Amino acid sequence: MTTTTYGLLSTYPPTQCGLATFTAALRTHLGTPGRPEDFGVVRVVDEREAASPPEVVHELMKGSSSSRRRAAAELNRFDVAIVQHEYGIFGGPDGDEVLALLDELTIPSIVVLHTVLVNPSVRQKEILEAVVRIADAVVTMTRTAYRRLRDYEVDMTKASVIPHGAHVPSRASAPRPDTARPTILTWGLLGPGKGIEWAIEALGLLRHLDPAPRYLVVGKTHPKVLERHGESYRDSLRDQAERLGVSDQVEFNAAYLSLGTLEGIVRDADVVLLPYDSPDQVTSGVLIEAVAAGKPVISSRFPHAVELLGDGTGLLVAHRNSRAIAAALEQVLTQPELKSTMAARSAMLAPQLGWPAVAGQYRALAEQILTLRETAVA
Helix, strand or coil: CCCCCEEEEECCCCCCCHHHHHHHHHHHHHCCCCCHHHEEEEEEECCCCCCCCCCEEEEEECCCHHHHHHHHHHHCCCCEEEEEECCCCCCCHHHCHHHHHHHCCCCCEEEEECCCCCCCCHHHHHHHHHHHHHCCEEEECCHHHHHHHCCCCCCHHHEEECCCCECCCCCCCCCCCCCCCCEEEEECCECCCCCHHHHHHHHCCCCCCCCCCEEEEECCECHHHHHHHCCHHHHHHHHHHHHHCCCCCEEEECCCCCHHHHHHHHHHCCEEEECCCCCCCCCCHHHHHHHHCCCCEEEECCHHHHHHHCCCCEEEECCCCHHHHHHHHHHHHHCHHHHHHHHHHHHHHHHHHEHHHHHHHHHHHHHHHHHHHHHHHC
């Protein structure tokens, strides 16, 4: 039986962003172990970098037509191209350079839509509609994004919903040795919009809890935020904690963490808190990872959270509302039965969210579009 080969177009490690992490995980689980030749990654970069992993066959430079043509040629060596689409990663206004690249592909393509805007600009709408028109198939990662796509002028028969994918811990969550002080955890790349300030304000409303909870914020500052604003956001959060008298309860960990280390931190948390500001976020990798780890989750009501947690898997709170966050935290931290029920519901969802299951859906979709292309040619 012939093995399907894949060309992947995306940001990619060592770039630190959600798309890079997503693509690396998908590559790991998509192919046959021991067959690195089944993959090639065209890595989207702002400027040429000194080192890329060996699976990177080309670095796509924004604004370079020769780099774009080389990228298409490299992808065309494989059976199927899987393209991660986000307006901000490709060159040109609203990332319109991706359209010329997609046009130059001679192989079937799957485009993963990481953002489907409710109120796109005219140009953003045109670009997304063109992406769907050129692609053989498109993927949204939530039903919310799929429904939004219906408001565009696109062929919805090309669209599928495949979950984001998560690393499912190899062992069930177990209580940490020291259970005296409950731990609230937020993790992911840090920057404005993460809503950490509302969580810190909520801690100030929980002074009556004994023992006082610890709030652990894990993650480096997003590289683009660091480049433009340095650590001003993290510094402002430290200042806020000091002003509110909860600095002894807030801990920041900005170190690069291995998967095993992060898994241990998540396992030891009592509750994962996602206080994001955006009401429009349709995909959150951290949300998927938290649920797959079988953790109770409290989240602001962004669309992906409403979709995944709305059946009682988690608690949903209003955006930018520290009182609502404090009330939800107190519920979870003082009601063991509620915490156990939420964790159990998360654990039930874990198998279908795990990367092996998600990669299987991408393999099936790839085979489907290959068959359709062969049938059309015949």
